[in-house]
Amino acid sequence: MxxxxxxxxxxxxxxxxxxxxxxxxxxxxxxxxxxxxxxxxxxxxxxxxxxxxxxxxxxxxxxxxxxxxxxxxxxxxxxxxxxxxxxxxxxxxxxxxxxxxxxxxxxxxxxxxxxxxxxxxxxxxxxxxxxxxxxxxxxxxxxxxxxxxxxxxxxxxxxxxxxxxxxxxxxxxxTGHLAIETGRRKKTVVNRVLIWALVLSLLQVLIGTQVREAIDEVVQRIGYSERERWIDSLDYTFYVHRSFSLIIFAFQLAVLYQLRNYSTGKGILFRLTNALVALVVIEILTGLLLAYFAVPAAAQPVHLTLAIIILGLQFTALLLLNADQLLKNQAVSLPNYSKV
Structure with a gap:
């Protein structure tokens, strides 16, 4: 060199x-x-x-x-x-x-x-x-x-x-410096499921912001000292947000299933997807903590940050899944990691 x-x-x-x-x-x-x-x-x-x-x-x-x-x-x-x-x-x-x-x-x-x-x-x-x-x-x-x-x-x-x-x-x-596993079939279905998971997760974050704004309004009415009353004072948006988390979890399981059928090995995409499933479970648990334990202050920023991390990992998985497209302007070819 x-x-x-x-x-x-x-x-x-x-x-x-x-x-x-x-x-x-x-x-x-x-x-x-x-x-x-x-x-x-x-x-x-x-x-x-x-x-x-x-x-x-x-x-x-x-x-x-x-x-x-x-x-x-x-x-x-x-x-x-x-x-x-x-x-x-x-x-x-x-x-x-x-x-x-x-x-x-x-x-x-x-x-x-x-x-x-x-x-x-x-x-x-x-x-x-x-x-x-x-x-x-x-x-x-x-x-x-x-x-x-x-x-x-x-x-x-x-x-x-x-x-x-x-x-x-x-x-x-x-790209070109990571071990990205190859696929045994077309990735069209995996792409679609992953895109839907990303879109629905973003929608869930937006619904969550509406819940947060509703909590702010409740706080203005009854004060910070009445945390145990916050959830009971919310409208239907909170219940939509809570139920929608199950849909997010289901789509993440679908991503995991599709990726396992697609991949010829257990590389970075496989690890990312497993991490996403684990993070969605933790995110749901922090949501339950907020809903049933008087909205503890320590859980709120964790809940928000986990949601953004999940979005970031989904977006990263989508990019890496299409690494061949990312390499189109680079003067290198995608290495074969079928045995990764």
């Missing part, structure tokens, strides 16, 4: 590792956002981009001006007393968001050499950068509108699009 090709391989290896780190960080941002919502810390910092007018938020009420209640009271939604825990929960969420933005920008810079080899990697990285910038701006609008429900939902959907764009870039850059 020449020094030039070795340099290229190291550069591509760096890109793939940075892409993986960026995806993990985005998921941490989503988890942090879930913690913000479950703890009611969305207005822990009532202004943006600063927090209580400072780049480093206060840790004690003595660090605020004497008239802070008059200045920020209208935005604190009745919680006039300063709460350092909620303030720092929101602030850490913002820091993670800023860090993820730096990672996506770094990924864009590192992807520039791919303009010669595979432009999809560069343009996918560029799209990720645009989307995360748009989502950062949308986060400021969420604060400005005092947590308008439709903006909170849109904020999350954009985060999902960022994940999808990054996973696409990862799949393209990793």
């Amino acid at each position: 020449t020094s030039s090709s070795s340099h290229i391989n190291k550069r591509e290896y760096l890109f793939r590792r940075l892409a993986l780190l960026t995806v993990i960080t985005i998921y941490l941002v989503i988890l942090a956002g879930g913690i913000v919502r479950s703890t009611g810390s969305g207005m822990g910092c009532p202004d943006w981009p600063k927090c209580f007018g400072s780049w480093v938020p206060p840790t004690d009420v003595s660090q605020l001006p004497p008239n802070y209640q008059e200045v920020y009271g209208a935005k604190l939604k009745g919680e006039i007393e300063f709460n350092a825990v909620k303030t720092w929960i929101e602030y850490v969420n913002r820091l993670l968001g800023a860090f993820s933005g730096l990672l996506v920008f770094s990924l864009l810079v590192v992807s520039i050499p791919y303009l010669r080899k595979d432009k999809r990697v560069f343009y996918g990285s560029l799209l990720s950068f645009i989307l995360i910038g748009l989502n950062g701006w949308l986060g400021s609008r969420v604060v400005a509108t005092e947590l308008a429900p439709y903006l909170v939902t849109l904020h999350m959907l954009l985060a999902i699009l960022v994940v999808f764009a990054l996973l696409y870039v990862m799949a393209v850059s990793y």
Whole structure:
């Protein structure tokens, strides 16, 4: 191997590792956002981009001006007393968001050499950068509108699009470097079942956002201290969301069955599908925990993050299943892993 090709391989290896780190960080941002919502810390910092007018938020009420209640009271939604825990929960969420933005920008810079080899990697990285910038701006609008429900939902959907764009870039850059099992028959049926599972899972997430917004309305009426009454106060949307989880589970089992009939070995697609079945089961269990144990705050962000992870793995499985299409612009052929 020449020094030039070795340099290229190291550069591509760096890109793939940075892409993986960026995806993990985005998921941490989503988890942090879930913690913000479950703890009611969305207005822990009532202004943006600063927090209580400072780049480093206060840790004690003595660090605020004497008239802070008059200045920020209208935005604190009745919680006039300063709460350092909620303030720092929101602030850490913002820091993670800023860090993820730096990672996506770094990924864009590192992807520039791919303009010669595979432009999809560069343009996918560029799209990720645009989307995360748009989502950062949308986060400021969420604060400005005092947590308008439709903006909170849109904020999350954009985060999902960022994940999808990054996973696409990862799949393209990793294809040819992964052991992807081959198929013994046409993959048309597997593709269709997997696409349906992805679409239905996304629909379930959207229904879940409606349930979350309904809970927010209930909280405004009866308060955070009445968690045991939250579920009983919800409308039919909650019951649709709960029942729909069984359909998601059934489709995931169908994906597993179809993939086992398709694959000639037990490679990465097989492992991804097994992981998806396990995650859907855990997701259902966390949903039951929320429904029957007074919506514990710790379970809410886990439930949301698991849902986004499931979407990401489904999308990744779909991309890898069609790895031959991802390689169409690359000057390499798909290796045979029939014995994997």
